[in-house]
Amino acid sequence: MLYRENGQFKSTYRADQQMLPILQDRILMLALLAFAFVVVPFAASNYLFLSILIPFLILALAAIGLNLLVGYCGQISIGHAAFMAVGAYAAYNLVLRLPVLNFLVVLVLAGLIAAAVGMVFGIPSLRIKGLYLAVATLAAQFFIDWLFARVKWFTDYSHSGSVSTSPVELFGWRIDSPPEKYVFLLAVLVVFTLLAKNLARGHVGRAWMATRDMDVAAEVIGIRPVYAKLTAFGVSSFYCGVAGALWGFIHLGAWEPLAFNLTLSLNLLFMIIIGGMGSILGSYFGAAFIVMLPILLNQLPQWLGVPLSTAMASHLEFMIFGALIIFFLIVEPNGLARLWAVGKEKLRLWPFPH
């Protein structure tokens, strides 16, 4: 009843093309942002920050990155955690070797380095696609894993191969308490979401989508596949590189080799399948789902009073993950984002039947 666009007339193209055309959506979004920026930092507990909110924000960023490539451009990748690793190690080395740099500059540079590496591994996509590309990106995953575990320069000759970082400082603001980390990450995520959303609906994103839907037709109407695919790999790896740097510096603080392994890559892929391919909002849903599911599965037996060993819980988690992936692919290939859109459609009519 409250949620409908009756009487909201657009008189300019600008108004017609805005990101949230319905007034209620804009109000809701502003309220949500205000809640996330003002209320949550004071209300949430440290546990909530450290084990849910912070991982969620970073993984959502990575999932948006992967979604730009897989969901928008249709190029599958099973190796995106490797690009997160590139971002993390690039940021580590930049901070170590050029301490004068501002952390924001480090973030952008780390993202750019990851983008460069991503474009190199994206080159096979110009000749192959689908299943073949999956194996090509697996090569990236295993090779980059090995590189950071073995080449001592990247880890500053540390004995165990693991690296540790000091808390991030930004214009004299020391980001070390959980609420501060949360606010910083949230700000970064908001900026990158806006960027991604606009990129996806601008000409770059349209070129990606045309390539995804039918590459030959896209070429016929004047889109250069080389350009579309490599920009998708570049932008996507940039996002993952930034997410990797944040994951290392803000979330982990110290990490071992193989912190960015195949499992993380697959998890990113699952996020966008469950959340919704080709949807920025879906990346958020997927990330939230994948972050919360293991925690829920760990807690649930305790609430129900059923004793469950940790090993058993992790096996059950595997089973439920697997079953859910298949379930979503069969029942709702467009993921949670589609369910959300359906719900919104329903809400516009509610409580009237037509």
Added chain:
Amino acid sequence: MLTSGQATESAPMKRQIPVTALCAVLAAGLFAPLLTGASALGFWLEVLLGGLMAGVLYSLVALGFVLIFKASGVFNFAQGAMVLFAALTVARLAERMPLWLAILLAIAIMVVLAILIERLVLRPLVGQEAVALLMATLGLSYFLDGFGQTLWGSDIYSIDLGIAREPVMILDTVVQGGILINRDDVAAAVVAVLLVGTLALFFQKTATGRALRAVADDHQAAQSIGIPLNRIWVIVWSVAGVTAIVAGVIWGGKLGVQFSISQVALKALPVVILGGFTSVPGAIIGGLIIGVGEKMAEVFLGPPMVKAFDLAGGGIENWFAYVLALLFLLVRPEGLFGERHIDRV
């Protein structure tokens, strides 16, 4: 599809140059340790044999991939998980009954699994893009990993094949010092050869085999002459399940049954890229090339690399197969023996 067809007709020779060059580099790399005197003949042969044995295992896993891909166009990411599941089943059943009975029961279980997969996963997803099916098998692999370990436990189990453990010395008249070879490796190679032979007979001589080949050639044509696609898929997944049992038993007998099987079996992916997605001989030869290649690289290329770049240890074999497959993708995407119909843009 458009460009590749023309390319073959106009310049068949030109296309071969990079492939030939890549193969030549590989062959040179294979014999380089011998020719430069970096290794004695006996040691080189031992490494070669070790590589071949690892290659047999990769081939067996790859075989399952190829069978399924040929018949249904599904890129079965879950083959590794199926190997783990089969090995776990055999290992745990063999604790309670004789090995042959355990293997028979495991075959029955894999057939049931094939039926369930066809009913619950493949049938609802008919007509979807290949990538959606790939992701479904990814989910399947997660499910099987979890299910196998929930059902059978997640410790390391052993399968006792009843073969003596101590290695045998062969060729000690030819090479100084002789070569040590494990009996179970030989048994594995024999079993693999038998399996491939049986499969070849099955495909060539039986009515079902002919139906399978028909489906592999053209789904719609096969269906239109009355071949039941659904039953064919069940059969092909069952056959893949049986090869998974063979691979799992050999692997488990050698190294113990544990979770890592599922991950190592991912190496079958580069194998099928190398050999061609649709070629059974390609899977075998690809497996052997990858097996030998990565062992050789680890033993002979690893130490100089560690020294030259001051690395913290070798481990080249973790990525060698994938990078080799990547190179092959660039010069010959259909693999050594595959059919050429790859869409290009």
